[in-house]
Amino acid sequence: MTVGFIMMCHTALDRAAQVARYWATHGAPVVIHVDARVSAEDFGHLGQSLADLDTVSFCKRFKCDWGTWSLVQAAQTGAEQMLARHPEVGHVFLASGSCLPLRPLQELSDYLAARPTTDFIESVTTAEVGWTVGGIDMERFTLRFPFSWKKQRRLFDSYVDFQRRIGFKRKIPGGIVPHLGSQWWCLSRSTLAAILQDPDRPQHDRYFKRVWIPDESYFQSLSRLYSTNIESRSLTLSKFDYQGKPHIFYDDHLQLLRRSDCFVARKIWPKAEKLYATFLSDRPSESLAEPNPSKIDRLFSKAVERRTRGRPGLYMQSRFPRQDHENGKTSAQYSIFQGFSDLFENFEGWLAKYVGARVHGHLFGPERAAFAGGERMFNGCLTDSALLRDYNPRGFLTNLIWNGRGERQCFMFSPRDTQDINWFTATDPNAQISIISGAWAVPLFHAQMDFAEIRREAARLQQIEIEQLNILRSMYVKARVRIWTMAEFIENPMEPLQTIIDEISPRATRRLTEAPQMIELTGFGQFLQNLKNQGMQPRLMGDFPVAGEAVSQPRRRPYLVK
């Protein structure tokens, strides 16, 4: 017993001829179907090139269009010819002109000889497949599809819609349970003969002629009627991407293909010289291994994922998502601290000691971007120029986070800084925003300036912070936001600091032992009162008594806006 191949060809006929020659000279008969659209000249050329092989024959030609009955007709005709002419054939293998055998033919023959009654055909019920095109699954068996999906999409869609609305349903012939699967199968002689010689075949054919994409369902459904032993998988390694296009193999896939232990792969790029040369050379048959395409599966599913989901937080020439379709506005988590550097001496240095992160100063400061360690430049040649940064602040932030992948970025923020990123960070789930509201007043409190000027600046900063807090209290916020008034915070700074740091590095078991050094605040209450006396209303600091220490209020928990 041997295996016979039906080859469906329409392009790259020289490659098809090469493969047919390989199979025929190694003892497997081949029946070739050539698309009727191929010119007589090319067809003649193919015939001549294989004329010396008497086990290669050509069957009647049909014009084949994607997803139409013609493909089934071609396969039927080829199969009939194969069964009639080659009684020695035990299994019939349906292949295409862009298929390439990856293992010596003898290994395939041995494999099939050990499983003489097994039919290798992917055949699953419609409920179980996730790869149907156009959102149509069971309906492909119950509606009519007179219009081409590829060329007359609008008519196709509206006719489907119309049938759904009037509740049209075709009757499925008795006994048939619709199954779907890869169109590349390998059936045993008995099953194939039973399908082709069934007295009900005219009825089956009439039904499937009007089914959508019958080449994925005709043999897949009918083999369920006759087969005693279906292995629901294809012996052909053939992967489709999310648009239903087959992935293509190139020379650089050689090792991957070799290790896959699959018998046949498609689709091969016709100019992949090395693949054809390697796999069509004579090799001893040695392996009885089961096909194992998992590595190739992984490669292709990663490619599809890259195309459909992309790398989160990456903005580049071929990925520039619209708002709310970013699939990750930024590439990693980061922390923004507002008011901390106003309230504590060297807060950045203190923080860097307790978290394994890169702690920057005021990245959006008015003079320059204060990178960690006073550097003038950051990863990726991001410069500290305020002008370049403010030219595209969001780009600056997303670049910074992307360039700093692998290390958490923290930075200080204040109402004095460029505010253009506020909506972006507030709606970014990767952002952790901690704010001590009103702390911007502390530097003013210590400033040696004309009080009228201080008052003006205080009013400006307060207005900016109010607008920012309004954003952070909106319903669109996705960031982890914590806001304390200054009075609340200084009453018990350790607890909120511990919470923030635990969130940044959850695995660090070390408790905070040393609080950052708070800036001298004696007289701050009086300062606020002076502002009030000058007609400005400081609203964001919480309650500071005019004289002495801040009063102890009943403690409130910091609130988490989420």
Place this chain on the structure above:
Amino acid sequence: MGLTLSQAECDKKGPQGTTGDEGGLGLRQAIKLRRERRQRQWRAFRKRRQLKPVADRTAKIGARDVIVFCTLRNERIRLPYFLRYYRDMRVGHFIFVDNDSDDGSREYLMAQPDCSVWTTKASYKAAAFGIDWLNHLLRKYGTGHWTLTVDPDEFFVYPFCDTRPIDALTDWLDTYHLRSFPAMLLDMYPKGPIDAVPYREGQNPFEIASWFDAGNYMISRNRKLQNLWIQGGPRARVFFADDPLSAPSLNKTPLVKWQRGYVFASSTHMILPRGLNMVYDEWGGEKASGCLLHAKFLSPITAKVAEEMVRREHYAGSREYEAYRDRLSSEPDLWTKWSEKYINWRQLEILGLMSKGNWA
């Protein structure tokens, strides 16, 4: 004629706030764009008389050949490596417009079996920086072919370019009915003063200029032509830090399956009809893309800049060259300790400068 499209028209604020134009094309705008496209075609048609064929081997172009289109002036020393690079990629034919070279570039190219050469003494600037000439030749010889329009100092890198020839890429693009493929300009520079190491003929320029900026690119969307406007890199940070708006554009769409009626609108940065500029994904995924390694910062640059300043034939009043002149006299070093050394396309893909998309 007011045809120079200003990229600055593009909306810098991006999608925050309004999502705005959903890709729909108002009738009035469609008419405007069509008129602009026709004007450019007409300009290209009129300028055809300026071109004199000196080596016409276009009869040798095969039906499925990828063709390189290139305008140049006095680039003799760079040509041998340029030709070798693209021949290795299996480009089938080269079409050159020589803008009055006097260093033997023309004669050298005329002697190449796979090059067709046109020459002109007309103004580069008046021909929309050479684009009118190329638009004419692209229409005449590029129609139906995949065309790669590059400068002599631009080297195309695409996913798998070390193992797959360019027709693997174009065949793949054909199966998806894609008509254009983006490749961002990546400015390469040496370590140390730009003129320090002289470039030898035939040498890989990236042996000298092997460094680049990995992550300081600024992107915004041009609503009118739907292309992305990319700026940044060493030119923005060194020469245009005080005027980012004027920093050179880096977005390019050099690889196009040419059809009659297509025109490049501004160098290869933008193309009409504008659907060809939609080379990026807007729903979170990544489309495939490449890079154009730009060997601009290579000796002899000071002499070149001096010459171009006299000729004043470059974009926007040659302001780019003015900026270079001002800074080059102080021998700037574009290199920093954060610069990335070029290894291969996989490195560019990992850094997020290009993508394999769903090509595997």
